[in-house]
Amino acid sequence: MSFILISRNKQFWDVFKGEKASIGASIGWGIIGFFLVFxxxxxxxxxxxxxxxxxxxxxxxxxxxxxxxxxxxxxxxVFLGPVLEELVFRRVIFGSIIQNYNFWIASIISAIVFAAIHMDFTHILLYTICGMIFAFLYHKTKRLLTPIIAHVLLNGFVTFIQMNADKFQI
Incomplete structure (x- = not known):
């Protein structure tokens, strides 16, 4: 339902001025982004x-x-969480703040909100780092696809490791 409402407003996706990265470059940066987040x-x-x-x-x-x-x-x-979180935290929050402030202010604020929503305040630093890297990826390519890819890969990796932790024990 949200995507139907969003798709009616074509300007919703136009956060940044300038040309967006190609789909190939965006996918490549999404993969690189996974390693940056890691x-x-x-x-x-x-x-x-x-x-x-x-x-x-x-x-x-x-x-x-x-x-x-x-x-x-x-x-x-692995899939729905990252897509929705990137839509909310990168497009809506970061995308709104960066309209009036610089990258650092927008990324720090959106990353702290991203971290806080996970309700794991002991590890707020880890979530904030992830949020800032996801914001960098979005800003770099001007495509939400890029942080979505990095986020999906991260959640997929963590899920795989956690679900198979007993097999990796030494």
Whole structure:
């Protein structure tokens, strides 16, 4: 329903001036973005460890416990969640703020809101880093497709690892 309402307003998608990246470049940046987010989360995890914060997200654990009981949840976790979150946090929040402020202000505010909505305040740094990288990807390519790809890959990777954690134990 939301997409029908959005599609009626053609200007909704025109956040940035200038030419959008090609679909191929956007997909490539989405894949690169996954690795950027992974690197960002690794750095963030080291910072958290230095601050005495234990690894492991309550948000991820809660989603995975539901997913193990109802595997159909994988579709929501890996695909629907990232699409809706990118639409809300990158297009609506970041896209609205960047109309009047610079990239840094828009990305920090939208990333903190993104982090807060996950209700895992112990790891707010990790979610904020992800949000800022997703905002960078959107800003870089001017296409929402790019952070969606990176977000889907991230959630797919985390879901795969979590669902198969017993197989990876040493």
């Amino acid at each position: 690197l960002g989360q690794t750095i963030g995890a080291y910072i958290e460890l230095a601050l005495g914060i234990d690894m492991g997200s309550e948000n991820t654990e809660a989603i995975m416990s539901v997913t193990k009981v109802a595997p159909i949840m994988i579709i929501a976790t």
